[in-house]
Amino acid sequence: MIDLFIGRWPYVLTVVLMLIGLYGMLVKENFLKKLIGMNIFQSAIILFFIVHAFKWGATVPVYDHHLGDAVEAYINPIPHGLMLTAIVVSVATTGVGLALLVRIYRAFGTLEEPQVLERMQSRNRS
Amino acid sequence: MIESTLPIGVPLLLLGGAIVTVGAGLVRRSAAWPITLVVLVLSALVSVRQLLVVLAEGPLTHRLGGWPPPIGIEFAVDGLSAFVTSVVVVIALLVLLYARDAVRRETPEEEVPFFALLQVLLLGLTGMVLTGDLFNLYVFFEISSLAGYALVGLGSREAPVSAFRYLLLGSLGASFYLMGVGYLYVLTGSLNMADVASILPGLIGNPTLTIAMTMMVAGLSLKMALFPLHGWLPDAYTYASSTATAVIAPIMTKVSAYVLIRVLFFVCDPALRATIPVGSTVAWLAATGIVVGSVMAIAQSDVKRMLAYSSVAQVAYIGVGIGLGTPFALIGATLHILSHATMKSCLFLVTGSVQLQTGRRSLHSYEGLGRVMPWTFAGFTLAALAMIGIPPTAGFFSKWYLVLGGINAGEWPIVLIVVASSLLTAGYFFRLMEKIYANPSPSLKANDPGMLARISIMALGAGVLVLGVANFWFVGEVLQPALPATLRLTGM
Amino acid sequence: MKQVSIFVLILLGAVLLAAGNGLPLFGDPHAPAAKHVSDHYIEHAYHDAHTPNFVTVMIADYRSFDTLGETMVVFAAGMACLLLLRGHVRRRGGVVLPPIVHRDDSIITDLVTRAMVPVIQIFALYVVFHGHYSPGGGFQGGALLAGSVLLVRVVLGQDRSNPIFPVSWGTPFGVAGLAIFLGVGLVALAFGGSGLQYDHLPLGLEPDMLRNWGILIAEIGVAFAVMGTLVSIFDDLSGESGEVA
Numbered sequence: 001m002i003d004l005f006i007g008r009w010p011y012v013l014t015v016v017l018m019l020i021g022l023y024g025m026l027v028k029e030n031f032l033k034k035l036i037g038m039n040i041f042q043s044a045i046i047l048f049f050i051v052h053a054f055k056w057g058a059t060v061p062v063y064d065h066h067l068g069d070a071v072e073a074y075i076n077p078i079p080h081g082l083m084l085t086a087i088v089v090s091v092a093t094t095g096v097g098l099a100l101l102v103r104i105y106r107a108f109g110t111l112e113e114p115q116v117l118e119r120m121q122s123r124n125r126s
Numbered sequence: 127m128i129e130s131t132l133p134i135g136v137p138l139l140l141l142g143g144a145i146v147t148v149g150a151g152l153v154r155r156s157a158a159w160p161i162t163l164v165v166l167v168l169s170a171l172v173s174v175r176q177l178l179v180v181l182a183e184g185p186l187t188h189r190l191g192g193w194p195p196p197i198g199i200e201f202a203v204d205g206l207s208a209f210v211t212s213v214v215v216v217i218a219l220l221v222l223l224y225a226r227d228a229v230r231r232e233t234p235e236e237e238v239p240f241f242a243l244l245q246v247l248l249l250g251l252t253g254m255v256l257t258g259d260l261f262n263l264y265v266f267f268e269i270s271s272l273a274g275y276a277l278v279g280l281g282s283r284e285a286p287v288s289a290f291r292y293l294l295l296g297s298l299g300a301s302f303y304l305m306g307v308g309y310l311y312v313l314t315g316s317l318n319m320a321d322v323a324s325i326l327p328g329l330i331g332n333p334t335l336t337i338a339m340t341m342m343v344a345g346l347s348l349k350m351a352l353f354p355l356h357g358w359l360p361d362a363y364t365y366a367s368s369t370a371t372a373v374i375a376p377i378m379t380k381v382s383a384y385v386l387i388r389v390l391f392f393v394c395d396p397a398l399r400a401t402i403p404v405g406s407t408v409a410w411l412a413a414t415g416i417v418v419g420s421v422m423a424i425a426q427s428d429v430k431r432m433l434a435y436s437s438v439a440q441v442a443y444i445g446v447g448i449g450l451g452t453p454f455a456l457i458g459a460t461l462h463i464l465s466h467a468t469m470k471s472c473l474f475l476v477t478g479s480v481q482l483q484t485g486r487r488s489l490h491s492y493e494g495l496g497r498v499m500p501w502t503f504a505g506f507t508l509a510a511l512a513m514i515g516i517p518p519t520a521g522f523f524s525k526w527y528l529v530l531g532g533i534n535a536g537e538w539p540i541v542l543i544v545v546a547s548s549l550l551t552a553g554y555f556f557r558l559m560e561k562i563y564a565n566p567s568p569s570l571k572a573n574d575p576g577m578l579a580r581i582s583i584m585a586l587g588a589g590v591l592v593l594g595v596a597n598f599w600f601v602g603e604v605l606q607p608a609l610p611a612t613l614r615l616t617g618m
Numbered sequence: 619m620k621q622v623s624i625f626v627l628i629l630l631g632a633v634l635l636a637a638g639n640g641l642p643l644f645g646d647p648h649a650p651a652a653k654h655v656s657d658h659y660i661e662h663a664y665h666d667a668h669t670p671n672f673v674t675v676m677i678a679d680y681r682s683f684d685t686l687g688e689t690m691v692v693f694a695a696g697m698a699c700l701l702l703l704r705g706h707v708r709r710r711g712g713v714v715l716p717p718i719v720h721r722d723d724s725i726i727t728d729l730v731t732r733a734m735v736p737v738i739q740i741f742a743l744y745v746v747f748h749g750h751y752s753p754g755g756g757f758q759g760g761a762l763l764a765g766s767v768l769l770v771r772v773v774l775g776q777d778r779s780n781p782i783f784p785v786s787w788g789t790p791f792g793v794a795g796l797a798i799f800l801g802v803g804l805v806a807l808a809f810g811g812s813g814l815q816y817d818h819l820p821l822g823l824e825p826d827m828l829r830n831w832g833i834l835i836a837e838i839g840v841a842f843a844v845m846g847t848l849v850s851i852f853d854d855l856s857g858e859s860g861e862v863a
Contacts, residue, residue: 004635007643015634019627025294026623038297045305052312055652056645061660062752063670069661072647076656077663077672078311082261084677085688086304088757088844089268092695095851096272097293099699100279102855103286120284134813141690141800148697149793190683192815196655199683239701246694253687265687269694276698286702312641315654334640337633 010051018044031104031111035097042090046083053079129179133188133201133256135172136211139165140249144242151238158241159226165245166219169252173215177208181604187258195258196318202258205608210255210384210463214377217467218248223582224475225369227575231482232367233280240280244373247273251381260307260393261317263385267303267349271296274378277370278362288361295358299348306342309334323393336402342389343404350382352408352445353415356438360422363434368478371430375437375474376467383444383463387456390448391610399451409449413543415442420550424557427489430477432554433470436513439547440466446540447528453613455531458524460605465520465593469509472586476506479575479583489558494566501574503562505587510555512590515548520593527601667829669750677755678833682814685836686799688757689843696792696847699854731773738766746841750833756840760795763841764848771852785853791846798839802832 005012021044024037053076059067061077105111108119143165150157180186185204189195203211222244229240250270257263275296279289311317313335314325329335344355351359359379363371390399399405419439426432440462447459479502480486480495496503512519525544532541574580593600642649663675677685739762746759770779803814811818816832817825 004638008638010644011638019631045301049308052651054645055647061672063664071657071660074660076652077659077676078656080673081676085684088688089691092691093297095695096275096698098855099702100286100290107283145793145796190813192812193680198680236701239697243697265684269690272694276701279702312651315650332640334637337637
């Protein structure tokens with residue numbers, strides 16, 4: 001266990017961030033806050049990947065003539081590339097989420113979940 | 127050269143189709159439907175040709191960018207993926223026939239983005255099926271999800287709320303899947319499915335691997351709406367527009383089920399699977415889901431919502447098959463992907479037609495509709511009989527194989543649940559049938575929908591019968607060769 | 619409900635921390651993730667595509683289909699906002715949202731915007747075209763270009779930003795960008811390569827330079843698509859598109 005906190009502390013931090021995001025998604029009642037929670041959660045996963053790209057003593061993954069093809073001289077480029085895609089996905093999801101929120105607000109005049117549900121019910125009954 | 131481009135044929139057609147639809151839609155809005163039709167017909171031809179080639183000559187691969195795996199992304203088609211692709215495209219094509227009039231009446235101003243997103247959705251789904259790369263699968267997963275959220279969000283007033291919840295849960299599921307892929311990548315250094323599969327046996331015993339697989343299964347189950355992660359489904363299907371429901375309900379959850387099969391049975395080898403207790407958990411949760419879904423379906427008075435809950439139950443059948451993991455159970459699961467896709471799209475098309483014609487949704491208001499819309503409800507009745515599992519419809523055979531699989535695995539309680547649930551299904555469909563074929567009130571004014579919609583409903587209804595009758599050929603020729611060698615039936 | 623959520627969170631946290639024990643140590647140069655495929659990229663990327671930035675080569679060549687998919691995700695989001703909002707504004711009433719765009723005639727914001735926008739745009743072009751040599755590329759450049767347009771939208775208001783980048787341009791830009799990217803892939807396919815295999819482009823160069831050019835064309839396509847789509851998403855969200863289109 002102690003190994004986890006000394007040797008892999010960045011991983012522990014990403015887990016904490018992930019839980020913060022999930023807390024926002026599950027517990028908060030405002031739809032916008034839920035969306036922000038989702039964003040935090042996705043960022044945590046992005047950081048999880050980036051953390052594993054790091055190598056001690058290595059530099060940015062851009063070719064340098066002084067370093068040549070030495071593998072241990074550059075950090076791992078794969079997680080960076082993958083996460084570029086994941087960031088775009090997260091931006092796009094947020095955009096669609098906001099569009100849905102605009103529609104919800106126009107229909108019900110609020111973004112608080114209990115009130116929205118209440119207004120949905122009352123309209124169905126009438 | 128033509129053969130080698132087959133695996134990317136369908137996704138590229140749909141990608142190009144979406145671009146052309148939007149481009150042409152800027153000039154002429156009414157061009158959207160014909161373009162989509164052409165693209166889907168071509169995709170259907172390509173996917174069927176691909177299936178035939180794969181069955182005759184074995185798996186095909188296409189290396190994008192010319193890079194060999196695991197350096198580049200590879201599209202790999204075997205019997206199973208070719209089969210699922212064909213199911214997706216053909217069902218979507220039939221629903222599209224119905225969609226022309228429905229979309230014009232339900233959402234007249236959004237025709238262009240609607241059909242573009244429909245193609246984007248199918249692009250994402252076929253991409254998920256055909257890709258041989260775990261991360262590429264995530265990208266297509268998100269493409270299909272985004273299109274799905276938007277299509278579900280367009281509907282009644284409540285639709286955006288259910289779509290937003292779907293978005294939160296769907297992103298959560300995708301994130302879990304991505305996290306699982308992340309663990310696998312960190313442990314193996316590769317993202318190609320075949321490559322990862324060859325590295326994983328050396329890692330048996332690593333606790334992280336178990337958690338990685340669990341997270342991937344959890345993420346995919348969320349997307350598949352497997353009990354108890356089905357919370358988003360009933361609302362999403364109920365409030366969405368009829369075309370969106372008829373496309374999304376039969377296809378989307380099935381593709382996630384396919385990915386689950388791919389991950390559990392193709393990426394994991396049997397020794398590894400034995401160390402991960404995912405299978406039996408999935409089977410038991412799914413069995414519970416069958417009961418819960420069916421009981422909830424009986425309790426509904428809105429027909430669309432009833433069908434949505436019945437989807438929860440039906441997807442759980444597939445979950446049972448995957449969880450049991452015996453050869454018969456897997457055949458049952460894959461066959462049920464096809465049969466449920468056919469019958470559910472038929473049922474949702476009929477409820478959509480009724481809603482368009484009369485605005486009726488509740489169970490009681492269906493009284494007598496069968497007399498005034500005879501063709502439509504002939505298709506509905508066939509599909510409903512298949513849902514219950516009456517021979518010789520398709521639904522009977524998939525359940526039959528599931529039961530055989532359960533007996534093989536010695537899971538008697540699950541066998542009992544699968545058999546007993548047919549009674550529950552019969553319960554809610556017979557109640558509906560009784561209303562449908564009752565005498566109509568004189569004020570009822572409705573008739574069969576237009577030619578195109580009628581063709582699609584009838585084709586799907588007939589498909590249920592044909593699939594049932596032809597299922598032995600189908601299982602022997604298509605599904606058997608598609609499964610991994612260790613999971614094939616011997617002596618069939 | 620809240621207690622259940624917190625219980626789930628604690629459970630998940632424990633599971634995730636347990637998963638950490640099987641992971642390689644932080645920064646370990648011999649971790650599996652840093653070997654295998656990663657080695658190949660570092661050793662070959664520069665020679666394969668004549669491009670020093672390994673990440674650029676990876677996303678636009680080795681794994682270019684991911685990037686095409688990513689562009690498609692952005693496009694799908696743009697279409698989704700269009701579907702959900704554009705027609706809706708015109709057709710139905712409902713609760714009116716406060717405007718995002720304030721027409722506030724402050725000379726300071728006005729002047730600063732006018733001074734900054736060209737700088738942002740030139741930097742954006744640099745990010746797109748210098749992506750081969752330094753961190754950057756199509757998405758980042760496209761986002762910056764979109765940012766410059768949005769700054770004009772927010773500060774100068776709809777009337778004065780419309781001549782610079784009309785609302786009706788967003789979607790065509792997105793379509794054009796995607797078509798450029800897909801086009802490169804299809805041309806390579808038509809000339810006997812696989813999809814997106816840039817060394818089959820008919821430009822009469824050495825394979826590594828062909829890949830270099832292929833990456834650049836793809837990045838330009840991504841930049842167009844991202845710029846157009848992000849602006850159109852903003853227009854849909856702010857409700858501006860409904861009044862004009």
